[in-house]
Amino acid sequence: MELMMKKLNITLILAALWLSSCSDLLNTEPEQNISDEAVIVDEKSANTALVGVYDALQGYATSNIIGVDLASDNVVNYNNQNNLVPDLTPNNAGGGFSAIYKMINQANFVIALVPGVQDGFFTQEERNQVLGEAYFLRALGYLDLVKTYGGVQLVLAPATGPDTHKGTKRSTAAETYAQIGADLDQAEQLLKETVNRTRATRFSVYALKARYFTYLQNWEQAEANASKVIAQAGFKLVKPYSAFFTGKTTEESIFELVYSTSDRNSFYTNWLSPADGGRHDYIPAREFVSQLLDPARGGARKSLLKQTAEGSWDLIQYGKPDGSSSVFILRIAEQYLIRAEARANKAAPDFTGALADLNAIRSRSDVPASPLTAASGKEAFNLAILEERRLELPFEGHRFVDVVRTGRSASIFGAVNANRKNQQFNVLPIPLTAIQTDGDLVQNPGY
Structure with missing residues (x-):
């Protein structure tokens, strides 16, 4: 994933996003008269700007989920159902590239301008909260970029004009991960240990850090951060399995994008x-x-599906026709599976603890306990956890990343499509629209 590229000119994208974000945050006209200095001037406009970052996350979350899920073996296009694990092209891959940068740019405005706001009613505690959420959201955006496209251009200041970021080069995956870690550290320092399922808190940071360290195979830190979330009484595996998506902001959720009939999710x-x-x-x-319908594997997770009159199966996790279905960014089930994987892979493996976490997930879904024992060994545990992640988190954007990061893309995806044995395809192509917008943007190798 550590890909370098020639000169990268993202100014056309970011300049357009700058104008649209200013308009969204202030809701004033005309657009061209809005300067960056006017975006955030007091406590009220700081919080309005922060809401705009969350809105931008809503704007890309489903695009990223479907982009990576279609690249895996969980999802197919209805009109091309035999094309499982398809060849990816800049025309069909998606993933939300430009929309993620819109969110990052809006977070950059908050991070850059909130420290200088002169408002006696804007306390330091409130200021820290706004900044902490912005750092968390920027880290989330870059983590979604690097898992999808590899190392990307790091833009850490707001685009205030057409040439602000001209000539920015693409960073390596390692450099991108380092920036994500720095943002998460900042967020952890600024946010409080409170439970709020729709806004970032320190528990959101712990949970995202657990995912981040799993991607980096830093098992000690992955376990430590997941354990902080699991130990919080406000987060629990809910029963039945369907309760977390038929309800809203249940104890399952750590960070959830909530929609309503007036703020609809068209997914x-x-x-x-x-x-x-x-x-x-x-x-x-x-x-x-x-697999989902198999009582010994899917168990209660079959509730994700609904059979149609013609015999196919629809996904109903996002199926509320009034548009009020949530999108789950972080939930407690993932933290149990992260900790299981970390315990099985750390320098001194804890297979007993890993098995307990794995069986907590299986028990919640009414699946028989795992046949593994503490003597089964690391490889057996890794395969079992990978399968459980597929069954537990199937339509939330994890499967493609899980197969790639565990080094199994050639054996799993390549068994379906021989072209996918090529590790160049372990990242998605930059969408063609972004390439066409920026003549200096170089595509990922192989595309």
Whole structure:
């Protein structure tokens, strides 16, 4: 993933995002009269700007989920159901590249301007909260970029004009991860240990750090951060399994994007049949459906699916036709699976602890306890955890990354599509629209 590139000119993208973000945050006209200095001037506009960052996250989250899920073996296009693990092209890969940068740019405005706000009613505690959330959201954006496209250009200041970031070069994956870690450290220092399932808190940071350190195979830190979240009484595995997505902000959620009938999530239209108000763009892959329906593997997780009149299976995790389905960025089930993987892989493995975490997930979903024992060994545990992650977190954007980061893309994806044995395809291509917008933007190798 550590790919370098020639000169990268992202100014056209970011200049456009600068203008749109200013307009969104201030809701004033005309657009061209808004300067960066006017975006955040007091406590009220700082919080308005922060809400704009969350709105931008809503704007890209589903695009990233479907981009990486279609690249895996969990999801197919309804009209091309036999094309499992397809070849990726700049025309069809998606992933939300430009939309992620829109969120990052808006977070950059908050990070750059909030420290200088002169407002006697804006306390240091409130200021820290706003800044901490912005650092967390920027870290999340870059983590979604690096897992999807590899090392990317690091833009850490707001785009205030058409040439602000001209000539910015692409960083390596290692440099991108280092920036993510720095942002998460800042967020941890600024945020409080409170439970708020719709806004970033220090527990959100712990949970994202656990994922981050898993990607880096820093197992001690992955376990430590996951354990901090699991130990918090406010987070629990809910039963039945379907409760976390049929309800809203349940104890399952650490960080959840909440929608309503007035702030609708249109993701349901991609997954439901026309009879239920959707377009049937995507469906779960047939082979994977059989696993979810297997009582010994999927158990209660079959509740993610609904069979249609013609016999296919729709995903109903995002299926509320009023547009109020949540998108789950962080939930407690992932933390148990992160800790299981970390315990099995750290220098002094704790297979007993790993098995306990794995069985906590299986028990919640009414699946028999794992046949593994503490003597089964690291490879057996890793395979079991990878399968459990597929079944537990199937449509939340994890499968592609899990297969790639565990070094199994050639054996799993390549078994379906021989072209995917090429490790160059362990990242998605930059979308063609971004390449066309910026003539200096160099595509990932192989595309």
